[in-house]
Amino acid sequence: MKNKTNSCPNQSEKLKLISMLANKAIASIKNGSLKKRNLVWLELTGCSGNIISLLDGVNPGFRNLATQMVNIIYDNSLMVADGEAAMEKLFSIADDDYILLVEGAVATKDDGLYNVIGQLNGQPVTAYRAINELGPKASYVIAMGACACDGGVTAAKPNPSHAVSIQSVLNRKVIKLPGCPCHPDWLMGTLSYILLYGQPELDSKDRPTMFYSTLIHDICPRRPFFDQGIFAEKLGDKTCMFKIGCRGPVTPVDCPIRKWNQHVNWPIGDDSPCIGCAQFGFPDRMEPFISYNTTREE
Amino acid sequence: MSEQQLYNKDFEHIISEINNTIDSLYLTKNCYDKNKLLNNLRRQIANITMLMQNNRINTDSMIDPKNPTASKVFTPAELATYTGKDGNLAYVAVNGVVYDMTNVAAWGGATHFGLTPGKDLTGVFASCHDGQPILSTLPVVGVMAP
Numbered sequence: 001m002k003n004k005t006n007s008c009p010n011q012s013e014k015l016k017l018i019s020m021l022a023n024k025a026i027a028s029i030k031n032g033s034l035k036k037r038n039l040v041w042l043e044l045t046g047c048s049g050n051i052i053s054l055l056d057g058v059n060p061g062f063r064n065l066a067t068q069m070v071n072i073i074y075d076n077s078l079m080v081a082d083g084e085a086a087m088e089k090l091f092s093i094a095d096d097d098y099i100l101l102v103e104g105a106v107a108t109k110d111d112g113l114y115n116v117i118g119q120l121n122g123q124p125v126t127a128y129r130a131i132n133e134l135g136p137k138a139s140y141v142i143a144m145g146a147c148a149c150d151g152g153v154t155a156a157k158p159n160p161s162h163a164v165s166i167q168s169v170l171n172r173k174v175i176k177l178p179g180c181p182c183h184p185d186w187l188m189g190t191l192s193y194i195l196l197y198g199q200p201e202l203d204s205k206d207r208p209t210m211f212y213s214t215l216i217h218d219i220c221p222r223r224p225f226f227d228q229g230i231f232a233e234k235l236g237d238k239t240c241m242f243k244i245g246c247r248g249p250v251t252p253v254d255c256p257i258r259k260w261n262q263h264v265n266w267p268i269g270d271d272s273p274c275i276g277c278a279q280f281g282f283p284d285r286m287e288p289f290i291s292y293n294t295t296r297e298e
Numbered sequence: 299m300s301e302q303q304l305y306n307k308d309f310e311h312i313i314s315e316i317n318n319t320i321d322s323l324y325l326t327k328n329c330y331d332k333n334k335l336l337n338n339l340r341r342q343i344a345n346i347t348m349l350m351q352n353n354r355i356n357t358d359s360m361i362d363p364k365n366p367t368a369s370k371v372f373t374p375a376e377l378a379t380y381t382g383k384d385g386n387l388a389y390v391a392v393n394g395v396v397y398d399m400t401n402v403a404a405w406g407g408a409t410h411f412g413l414t415p416g417k418d419l420t421g422v423f424a425s426c427h428d429g430q431p432i433l434s435t436l437p438v439v440g441v442m443a444p
């Protein structure tokens with residue numbers, strides 16, 4: 001089944017596209033026809049899952065990004081500066097040109113006091129303030145991961161910090177890369193495209209159609225089982241997981257061909273249903289992630 | 299196979315015939331062939347019209363083939379037994395029509411964006427899918443009691 005998926009040229013070309021875009025951007029920067037842009041990686045209220053995910057990416061990976069494609073001005077997890085110096089560096093970019101990458105939702109309760117990301121001039125800087133000050137001035141804002149795109153896990157019931165998506169506090173175009181976490185390729189592809197050509201084609205929910213245009217169910221290697229009505233009864237079964245609650249039919253993203261952890265495997269490939277992490281509404285509206293004793297088979 | 303499924307199959311068959319005819323129309327330069335193909339198109343459209351009329355009559359006498367004891371007119375209490383759990387089928391009512399969601403892909407595990415079957419979901423359907431051509435693709439099993 002694996003080979004079948006990979007041998008379709010439409011699908012294998014999609015895999016190659018990311019390195020093609022990144023290599024083109026890197027070459028153009030090397031020969032001086034393209035300028036390195038400044039990049040601010042802002043982590044708000046989340047779990048650092050997106051930066052960890054990016055560090056797992058290859059060809060292109062984080063090393064290409066940091067050394068050959070952009071100047072990383074600020075990233076709370078990876079930068080050398082700390083404390084007040086880091087905050088000064090963050091806010092000093094405001095008058096320059098920069099691309100803003102945001103992971104995590106915005107905690108809004110009590111003026112955002114539920115998430116303080118640093119101190120500036122002795123005052124606490126909330127995530128809420130940071131996004132409000134840096135969001136409007138950025139040349140592009142990219143929301144990475146479920147929390148930044150739609151509140152995600154941070155905004156799940158009962159949502160004690162009143163967390164909301166980036167779009168809810170910014171009145172401007174926000175490119176959305178939902179997923180829990182965001183796949184390194186989705187980010188690197190989008191960023192390379194922006195460096196080279198500007199904003200990529202987006203769907204009605206501002207997701208790049210490059211990655212978010214086909215339902216998992218439509219390119220799932222288990223689709224023949226669905227069409228024949230052969231369904232898994234429990235985790236570990238090798239057939240279609242529709243009856244135990246697979247969310248592949250409502251999740252438009254390219255996991256079946258791209259796979260995870262350096263293109264090795266993905267949930268359905270390891271016999272567990274898709275939980276719809278790249279669809280708006282995750283996690284509350286995708287629950288239950290697994291259901292037993294559902295409808296009976298024909 | 300239920301009547302609805304048979305109907306869908308015939309329907310798909312005619313639609314693919316129509317698409318083939320249209321493809322051929324693009325290719326042919328000969329005006330006689332063209333007329334023949336246009337004639338085919340007329341006939342195929344007539345077939346669809348006939349099928350649609352038949353289907354309308356069928357819906358009136360429709361009985362759920364998987365569960366022949368169920369009536370085609372549902373009370374809210376009856377509908378509430380089609381929960382999609384413990385082997386029960388998954389029925390949902392929208393605008394007075396009852397749909398069988400049991401094998402609808404978007405309702406995996408008989409749930410969909412936090413919604414569960416056995417209910418009238420007219421309001422949520424309107425707020426989530428207004429203007430989308432979804433209902434016409436779903437299998438109908440009956441109507442709600444007035």
Ligand code: HEM
Pocket residue numbers: 215249250251252390392397402404410411413419422423426427432436
């Ligand atoms: C809370 C309200 C609802 C939400 C948020 C919702 C959301 C969605 C979304 C986002 C998709 C499309 C997935 C994609 O293609 O990207 C979808 C598909 C679908 N929904 Fe819903 N939905 C809701 C209510 C309903 C109800 C009440 C019904 C049934 C009566 C329904 C039936 C369907 C069906 C059949 C599809 C598949 C459509 C297709 O094949 O193109 N939905 N829904």
Ligand code: SF4
Pocket residue numbers: 216217218220221222223224226239240241242246247248249268274406
């Ligand atoms: S496993 Fe999920 S995505 Fe794959 S065919 Fe079945 S329902 Fe569709």
